[in-house]
Amino acid sequence: MSSTAEVAAEESAPATGVWLHAVVRDVEPATLAGLAGMGGAPVRAVAGAGLVAVVSPAPLDEYGEEPLRHHLEDLAWLERAARAHHAVVDALARQGPVVPARLATVHTDDERVATSLAARRAELSATLIRLTGRGEWGVKGYLVPGAPVESTAAQDGGGVGTAYLRRRRAQLTARDERQQGASAAADAVHDALCEVAVAGRRHAPQDRRLSGASTPMALNGAYLVDVAALRRFTDLVDTLGDRHPGLRLELTGPWPAYSFVAERPAGAVGEPR
Structure with missing residues (x-):
């Protein structure tokens, strides 16, 4: 009682x-x-x-x-x-x-x-x-700062102010070209990895405060890989790193397949809005 x-x-x-x-x-x-x-x-x-x-x-x-x-x-x-x-x-x-x-x-x-x-x-x-028989592997690609790109603008005359504006324009052009090159390299890396993986997904690049990296992230990919194809996949990551020196590739895993399951169904009490 x-x-x-x-x-x-x-x-x-x-x-x-x-x-x-x-x-x-x-x-x-x-x-x-x-x-x-x-x-x-x-x-x-x-x-x-x-x-x-x-x-x-x-x-x-x-x-x-x-x-x-x-x-x-x-x-x-x-x-x-x-x-x-x-x-x-x-x-x-x-x-x-x-x-x-x-x-x-x-x-x-x-x-x-x-x-x-x-x-x-x-x-x-x-x-x-x-x-x-499959696992999720992550591949992140970080921008590798390269040598400054020389400006192709005509080097006409001018004073100190003109020279400053010319240098500044060259810096912005070089930065844009590096970012565009990194984006194109990330696309190429992802497409190549998807040819070996069973499935692939691209997540939004992480902010540097979360990634802990000193340079921006251009690729945040997740790939579902057969165990039998794992060696081929990891070798390809190394090959792609050499092929695209503007990106530093980082391989992580295996992870539970968070990226390749359906979204949570309705009915749970703790769903964030």
Whole structure:
């Protein structure tokens, strides 16, 4: 029999939702053991429609729709949440194909999770088949500052002011030509990599404050690559780096296939607007 104090504590406790990390075909209990989800809580499996969702508890006073709307504007909170979410997805991806959930996909309870699995069964199953034996690789291309481009303008006479304007015009022309050259090189690199990859996507270049690079990013590509074609893909990245010296190419991965899964379905309580 519960005491009055215990009943009051239960009534005052915040409702707990379910943060969706990813969907897999199946998962061994040993894989989930020791994995920490949101807020360090243990993860668990929710089965439905022949699939398994890997989730962690999400108190709705922090992960509900209104709190999330504010949290997603807090870069420090967002980074912590993204790291916790990715750690689970990455661990699952090491065991086999995984469909990562978009960040901040929160359901009210396990029943809603199972319902979502049933509603999306065909799509999720097809995605898991498509991702089997494949990984996502990232290729970023950063502008390499080159030698100044000489101006082709006529070197007519003039005073100090004219000379300054001529130099300034030459600097702007050289900068524009470097940027145009980097853009064309990024297009060529992406097209070549897509010929080897199963699929490719270009994301918006990252700001230098996020990339940590000292020069602008001209290419931010993601590529779904067959394991059997990986050596050919990585060799091609090296070849393209030599072919386009105006870009410094950086290869990262493998990653869970965030770039090659469908957008989150409606019905989650924590969808950023």
